[in-house]
Every structure is written in C-alpha cells, then in structure tokens.
Amino acid sequence: MDYLCFRALCCKGPPPPRPEYDVVCIGLTGAGKTSLLSRLCSEGSDGIVPTTGFSIKAVPFPNAILNVKELGGADNIKKYWSRYYQGSQGVVFVLDSASSDEELEAARNELHSALQHPQLCTLPFLILANHQDKPAARTTNQVKKYFELEPLARGKRWVLEGSSTDNLEAVKESFGQFISLLEDKDTEPARI
Template sequence: MGLLGLLRKLKSEPDKELKVLLLGLDNAGKTTILKALAGEDYTKITPTQGFNVKSVSTSKWKLNVWDIGGQRNIRPYWKNYFESINVLIYVVDSTDRARMEEAGLALNELIEEEEKLAGVPVLVFANKQDLALAKTAAEVSSDLLLSNIRDRKWQIQPCSAHTQEGLDLGMTWAVKTSCRKK
C-alpha cells in the first residue's frame, strides 16, 4: 500500500495540509524516498543541487514535501526552508559508516534550531537497509545520539528506498504525530 492508501485510512480533518522537510547528507536517499512516496520512477536519480518539491494529495490531506540537497555547501541554506514545518524527516545512509558522525552533527544542528523548528517531530529514516553493510536502526540511533532528544517526539524507522520497505510505517508515524502536534 502506498502513501495515498495510508493517508486515506487516517482519521483526519478535511483539507488538512502538512509541510514536510526532507533533509540529510548527500547520497542518503532523500530524493529516492520522495519519488517512491509519490509513486514516481526512482531508478535514475541525480544528486539534488537545490531542492525538489512534491505534493501528495487525497480528499482529506495534502502533504507538501520539500527535499533539499545535502551537499556540505548547500546545508547552510537549509534554514531558509524551516518556516511552518509540521514534520522533519532526516534520512541517513545506514551503509556510510565514514560519515555517520557528520550525519549526527548535521542532525544535532537542526534539533538545536529553537526558533522555527522547536518541538517539530523528527522522523529518521535509516535508509539502505537492503544492503549487506547497513547498520541496524538501533546502531544508527546510537550513533546519532537520538536518545538525547527530549524536547520533541522522534522515531527512527529502518527502510529501503529501493524496496520501499519501511517507508509506509515511517510516513504513518509522521502524519499521525504531526496532526497531534497542531
């Protein structure tokens, strides 16, 4: 079942709109996840050099998802997209052991943004779980020090953008949690 099916199952208010910010280091799989959720072809992805925006709609919900590039030189511009965010989705490449600390530092900077992201729920997708060298979601959680997050709801979800395993569970949590926040 895709994201549209999940959204139809949720009890909700009519015409509810959620703004979702999709961040993470470059090559984590953000755009692949976005295209998979939107039901688009994700077999030929190139690095995002700016941002992608996709809207996913049902009769009751509209998700506006902002996928921002994760290259080091683009990260300072992430803050330009914080306005009115309902949920932050942070994507981590579970196989990229060399950059796990960098991923944690980038996430920590987001969590510390008190003005516009205070209290915004965080979903961490531990992506690329279909690959043999992937760290488990528990290992990624430990590396990112997620248990230190006390000022907002958070969830780590193992997933594979290519097989789409775990995406529905994560998005269900994100939508339900964002709705409770409002």
C-alpha cells in the first residue's frame, strides 16, 4: 500500500505544457502598456520608462503563456508598428481613458487602423481603457461609443475592459477573457 501512495504522489510526471500565444501590444505613449505588463510579470514598478522600440515579455497565466511584443507608442515609432505584426495571434490595444480629447482621438485613429490592418483584422483584440483610477477617466461605455466599436468591430472577436495597475485582478480577468478568444479560434465572432 505504501508503494501505491508513493507512486501517486511522486511519479505523476511534469504537468502538461500551457499553450503559448504570440500577441502584439500597441497604444500611444503614456497609455500604460509597460506598467501593466510589468505588473502582470510581477516586476517592480520603480523606474518604468516608455518603450522606445519594442520589448518582448512572456506573461504567465494559469491556462496559457502570452508572448507579448510591446511596441513603443511614440510618433516616430508608430510608423513601424506594422513591421512587427507578422506572426501575431492576437492584439492588445491599451488606451489612456483619462487622456485629453486630442490624445483620445489619436488613439481612436490608431485602433481603427489596427482593426482594419490586413495582418490583424481577423485576430482577437483586447482593448484596455487604462487609468480607470484617475478622476477624468472615461467609462468603457463612453470609450465604446466614442471609438465606434459596435459598427467598426462588428464580426470581429474583441473584449473591451477598463483597467488600472491598482486593480491587477481585474486586469488578469480581462486577459483571461482574451485568452478564451485566442483558444476559440473556430468560434463565431463575439464582443464583450
């Protein structure tokens, strides 16, 4: 009997590997891409500076690993975003929901461009309305209406959620929904 107990406890073998997905993370400078990804990777938030080119992080979740290629959002970098789209299986778009009207319009234009880009238009999108902890933050419904997501993203698989580095559990839940979209490649398009 002891042998069976020992075998059950010690000889299970390694756990099955988690699926990995390659995703691209885009958004304007200051939207909070680097901060969110650093927090998800349990890295310190001291000394975070905007990404000036691109960075790659393996972000672990219980049911998957996301290999996130974060692209800097400065004007001189945005024009090269499309060079990094190839091979992506999903898109994370981060916007500053508390930004000025001018910056929100620029973010809207970039999201519209990404949703229509030939290499991205069939991929699932996670749209994070970041900085929800700021007083001037727009709600997700305000963002959805302003960005015209209903008509523009019709027929696509997408999730729009509010986010903040102060509420990491909610961010993880948003990524969980996104991972579900990545897993369900053959399902009907949906929106949340």
